[in-house]
Amino acid sequence: MDIFTIGLLLLTVGVSFWAFTDAHILNKLILYPYVMKRPAEYYRLLTSGFIHADWTHLIFNMITLYFVGGYVEYFFVQTGQHAMFLLLYLAGVVVASLPSFFKHRNNHYYRSLGASGGTSAVLFSMVYISPWTKITVFVFPVWAILFAVLYVAYSIYASKRGQDHINHEAHLWGGVFGFVFTFIFDPTHGQLFLQQIMNPVL
Template identity: 45%
Template sequence: MISNFSATPVATLILALTVGLSALVFSKPEWYGRLMLHPYSIYRDKSRIFTLLTSGFIHKDWMHLLFNMVTFYFFGFALEGLFVQFSGPIGHVLFAGLYVASLVLSDIPTIFQHKNNTGYYSLGASGAICAVLFSFILFEPKSQIGVFFVIPMPAYLFALLFLGYCIWASKNARDRINHDAHLYGAITGLTLTLLMYPWALRQFVDSF
């Protein structure tokens, strides 16, 4: 495991920062107000734009954190390894760029959608993790994904079902989950990956 961390320093740093900052706000709840995404405030006070980033490193509770970090562990470390395999050492930088850009871009639609909603807040790394997951699926579409860590399913089928659910849930669900961030995170991950590795689309098609 130690060698895995040393080979993927960016994923390791992201994991450590996310766990550390989440644990901090669990023990100091007053920090939520400073770090969470609040579209109403951002739309009126551009100095709050930094919360597009900070909100992605904190979580609601330990279960929220655990689910996201387990997913990130299985796919984030593997994806950074693939980027390095394709691009050499600069692959670490490309992976960092993908994660940070997806963290920010996945929440921008939420800002416009809830700019007049004083009671809407959002937090969590789900947008960026969806980007990582879908980027990985682009390279490994037939790999097996454990839905809820139990039910085996080909990655490409999971991607289709997930996107369909996100589109439905963003319009119909009332579960206080930011499904738009999941959807736009997935789209951002696919788009950025294809900009970096245009050949990945042909490889994806040829794998079927």
């Protein structure tokens, strides 16, 4: 049963909807490095992952979580570490927020929000667990490992270009964290991934 996946999805939708209708809540939860001068404000590193800019932003992240989360959660259940899935997601949100926090501490205008760090962590955890699984990107099936390579390359390119309002750094570091996290907590310590890479299912 995907209890953590469904729980995170429902919580995120509920809090995001609350923030859509209450600007005070949005401003209280959003990642706003300029005002995060003391530890009492550091909670924003996590809470910013439960609010979104609009319905499209929310739906895209939650669809990703729904279709990938159950797969990854089941993996941690099978290894006897069910709660590690929850840690993976929540820590992914925080870790993905850190580069923006340090980079924009003196930028009064910078703010960031969204579950992308957590969903990227879960997505790349799945890449580690089953690299040859096919992911549907829009309408095209793509191997998870190929998607991961393209995703990282695009995130680096788009982050350097900086011509949109998307936090591509959060996508990138959330993904890197998810892959490394799963490698550390997988009892085979990388053997699972290497065996599958060496035996592609095409």
